[in-house]
Amino acid sequence: MLAHVKRNLQQMADYSGGGHTAYIGKHLCLLTNAIFHTRHRFEQGELDDSLYLRRMHRLQKLFDHWLSKGTYAMVKWYRGRCKLLLKHRESLWVFLKKTSIPLTNNEAERCIRGFVIQRKIRFGTTSDAGDKFRSRIHTLIETCTNRGLSACQC
Structure with missing residues (x-):
């Protein structure tokens, strides 16, 4: 931040x-x-x-x-x-208050960079519901990846 x-x-x-x-x-x-x-x-x-x-x-x-x-x-x-x-x-x-909190959110931004580029290339979705679904599914996939799990197991 x-x-x-x-x-x-x-x-x-x-x-x-x-x-x-x-x-x-x-x-x-x-x-x-x-x-x-x-x-x-x-x-x-x-x-x-x-x-x-x-x-x-x-x-x-x-x-x-x-x-x-x-x-x-x-x-x-x-x-x-x-x-x-x-x-x-x-x-x-x-x-x-907690030294484990980083000064920047660069790691989080790097995690979603590919998804943001994908969204821009594909011109988003055609509805708000589609946008919400896409962001939620990408969050789920990224969380599973960070935890060493398959997205199918989440």
Whole structure:
């Protein structure tokens, strides 16, 4: 999830109008990079639990501070993104409560990539029911594959 946030913040930092909006975006990007860097150092055993949590909580406070500033950005689109992130800030930091939770959902996205490409190539289905069925059956197949089972046994 944090990877998607990082991409959105990078768009804010690269805002062609520059000014205060881009300034806030650049600070948020720097903080996001620091969050990833700190997590990677923790996962490599370079930081113990207490130091990792102290650093992350400090980064969290700074991140929230700059998100609050972003709620006053001149560009409505970015202002709305900052408000939404603040609204859902608890879920943004859930990885701090349990270290087994990854910073990104890249693994999950890689799992469904083939199905998404297939859907785009075949132009979806002709009904909502068909779309729901397809997504559910693909979820079932992927879950069985991850558990080492045959999809026929599930």
